[in-house]
Amino acid sequence: MLELRVKDVMVELDKHIIIDSVSARFTEGTVNSVIGVNGAGKTVFVKAIANLLPHQGSISIIDRGRELDRKKIAYVPQMTAINSELTVFEMILLGKVLHLTWRVEKELLREVELLLNRMKLSQLSNKRFSTLSGGQKQMVIMAQSIIAKPKVLLLDEPTSALDLKHQIELLDMSKEYAEENQAICLVIMHDLSLVSRYSDTVVVLHKGTLFKHDLPKHVMEQNLLEQVYGVEVEVTETKKGFKAITPLNVSIR
Amino acid sequence: MESVSQYSQIIRRRKQFLFILAIVFVVIFIIDIMVGSSSLTMVETVKIIFEGPKENERYNAIIWGIRLPMALTCVCVGASLGLAGVQMQTILNNPLASPYTLGVSSAAGFGAAFSIVFGFPYLSPSWINIPVSAMIFSLLASAMIALASKRMENNDTKSMILFGVIMNFFFAALQTLMQYISNQSQTTEILHWLFGSLAKANWLGVLICSSVFLIIFLISLRYNWQLTALSVGEDRAKSLGIRTNKLRIIVFILSALLIAAAVSYVGSIGFIGLVAPHFARTYMGEDQRYLAPMSAFFGVILLLTASILSKIVIPGIIIPVGIITNLVGVGFLAYLMLRRKI
Numbered sequence: 001m002l003e004l005r006v007k008d009v010m011v012e013l014d015k016h017i018i019i020d021s022v023s024a025r026f027t028e029g030t031v032n033s034v035i036g037v038n039g040a041g042k043t044v045f046v047k048a049i050a051n052l053l054p055h056q057g058s059i060s061i062i063d064r065g066r067e068l069d070r071k072k073i074a075y076v077p078q079m080t081a082i083n084s085e086l087t088v089f090e091m092i093l094l095g096k097v098l099h100l101t102w103r104v105e106k107e108l109l110r111e112v113e114l115l116l117n118r119m120k121l122s123q124l125s126n127k128r129f130s131t132l133s134g135g136q137k138q139m140v141i142m143a144q145s146i147i148a149k150p151k152v153l154l155l156d157e158p159t160s161a162l163d164l165k166h167q168i169e170l171l172d173m174s175k176e177y178a179e180e181n182q183a184i185c186l187v188i189m190h191d192l193s194l195v196s197r198y199s200d201t202v203v204v205l206h207k208g209t210l211f212k213h214d215l216p217k218h219v220m221e222q223n224l225l226e227q228v229y230g231v232e233v234e235v236t237e238t239k240k241g242f243k244a245i246t247p248l249n250v251s252i253r
Numbered sequence: 254m255e256s257v258s259q260y261s262q263i264i265r266r267r268k269q270f271l272f273i274l275a276i277v278f279v280v281i282f283i284i285d286i287m288v289g290s291s292s293l294t295m296v297e298t299v300k301i302i303f304e305g306p307k308e309n310e311r312y313n314a315i316i317w318g319i320r321l322p323m324a325l326t327c328v329c330v331g332a333s334l335g336l337a338g339v340q341m342q343t344i345l346n347n348p349l350a351s352p353y354t355l356g357v358s359s360a361a362g363f364g365a366a367f368s369i370v371f372g373f374p375y376l377s378p379s380w381i382n383i384p385v386s387a388m389i390f391s392l393l394a395s396a397m398i399a400l401a402s403k404r405m406e407n408n409d410t411k412s413m414i415l416f417g418v419i420m421n422f423f424f425a426a427l428q429t430l431m432q433y434i435s436n437q438s439q440t441t442e443i444l445h446w447l448f449g450s451l452a453k454a455n456w457l458g459v460l461i462c463s464s465v466f467l468i469i470f471l472i473s474l475r476y477n478w479q480l481t482a483l484s485v486g487e488d489r490a491k492s493l494g495i496r497t498n499k500l501r502i503i504v505f506i507l508s509a510l511l512i513a514a515a516v517s518y519v520g521s522i523g524f525i526g527l528v529a530p531h532f533a534r535t536y537m538g539e540d541q542r543y544l545a546p547m548s549a550f551f552g553v554i555l556l557l558t559a560s561i562l563s564k565i566v567i568p569g570i571i572i573p574v575g576i577i578t579n580l581v582g583v584g585f586l587a588y589l590m591l592r593r594k595i
Contacts (some may be wrong), residue, residue, distance in 0.1 A: 051491075071494040077489065082486050084485045086485065086539045097478050109257045110257060112257075113257050126259045
């Protein structure tokens with residue numbers, strides 16, 4: 001059984017503690033959401049897991065009692081950060097950068113093609129990344145991340161630039177990926193209805209600390225959400241048993 | 254297989270372009286050797302090159318003793334500056350990074366001036382002192398930039414560039430000081446060096462510069478994919494598993510050696526390291542497997558073209574090639590800025 005263990009993680013930036021003593025465990029085949037208000041430390045927390053920020057405490061991936069290399073973690077950043085003149089095909093190929101030699105093996109090229117087809121990106125194959133829309137870029141970066149078959153996939157607000165259809169497609173793909181590859185997905189999201197619909201567990205960060213880590217049905221409660229977000233909300237249940245969250249007004253606090 | 258065949262087609266086109274550029278290079282190389290006060294035809298020039306060096310033959314002596322080392326110096330220096338330019342622009346994530354903007358050329362200029370005035374580093378034969386001193390100071394400037402960057406958080410690239418600008422002013426001031434305290438003949442020699450000239454090209458210089466280029470080019474091959482990933486962005490490269498700080502330092506050292514070997518023999522030849530990567534990027538994209546050799550090729554072709562121009566603008570007089578490259582470079586930079594490419 002694969003497990004991501006986060007223990008007493010603390011991140012300090014410019015002498016300010018951004019994340020303080022956060023501990024959590026995530027298991028294989030799951031999609032886990034990270035929620036909280038802006039500035040709660042969601043991106044910093046995820047970047048610390050990706051080893052992109054210096055941190056204290058321990059973060060480890062354990063597979064059947066054996067600790068795996070942190071290179072098995074892939075991080076998909078918020079879209080605004082990336083631009084490149086490479087083509088979509090080249091961008092996805094770069095996902096395997098540590099295994100690439102001057103002459104790229106045909107097997108690898110076929111792998112890129114299969115992924116392009118699966119993610120419905122084959123029409124964009126030849127286009128420069130810089131010319132794509134925000135949503136298309138997001139899908140390409142997602143493809144670049146999953147081609148290396150990471151054991152932990154970290155997605156930072158992946159749905160923010162996507163329309164409803166593409167949001168569903170991307171989250172379905174994350175779920176499929178986690179299940180098929182016995183991997184763990186950790187997704188920062190703001191849309192609480194989507195969080196409820198797609199998450200196996202939800203991490204609530206509040207002022208840099210872990211407020212709650214539980215099943216969606218235990219997190220999507222009126223009192224808890226109002227306390228964290230400072231917004232009056234209405235929580236209803238859909239016919240399929242998912243929670244739908246409607247913000248009402250900013251009257252609390 | 255549609256996407257794979259499209260990708261293979263792009264790669265094929267890039268190889269074809271490199272091949273065409275290789276042919277252009279050979280033609281310009283021969284024209285550069287052909288052009289000069291003693292007029293020779295292309296056939297005669299090629300014939301003399303294939304004959305090898307011979308004693309007591311006037312044209313053979315001109316080609317093998319003067320023009321061939323000059324043309325080969327253009328090749329080594331142009332290739333070194335082109336490759337170093339693209340490497341620096343990639344690791345610093347800045348299209349304006351070049352030996353000039355980072356102060357490495359000024360440091361070499363100061364090194365040369367220091368040697369002309371004081372004879373440093375006092376080696377024998379004495380002509381070797383100027384290039385050795387220029388090399389020492391350009392490496393020193395690079396080391397200072399690298400050390401400063403280690404103190405900066407995450408090798409902050411903007412600070413690295415800014416520190417390079419500081420280096421530029423520092424060594425330019427020292428160089429002016431050398432000119433101020435030098436006598437008239439020393440001042441003339443310093444100025445001539447600063448113009449950037451191929452006139453003092455010799456076979457030893459060609460041997461050193463070409464060896465440095467070939468060794469570094471071969472070492473760089475193993476970093477090409479990592480540099481391509483770095484061109485996408487620091488965080489992205491890191492999350493793809495690349496140790497970006499280590500990569501930056503290694504490639505910075507490689508490009509510093511390239512620049513030192515290049516500028517120490519020919520003086521301040523500006524803009525090649527800045528312009529060649531931009532040309533190359535237009536035709537090759539960001540894949541460093543093709544971008545790096547293409548930038549080196551463009552560096553060579555630009556410098557050979559400048560060398561030809563320097564010989565034909567005023568018949569009978571060879572204008573220092575640095576003046577031509579600066580004039581061409583300024584025009585190109587203005588064009589890029591107006592087209593908002595940088």
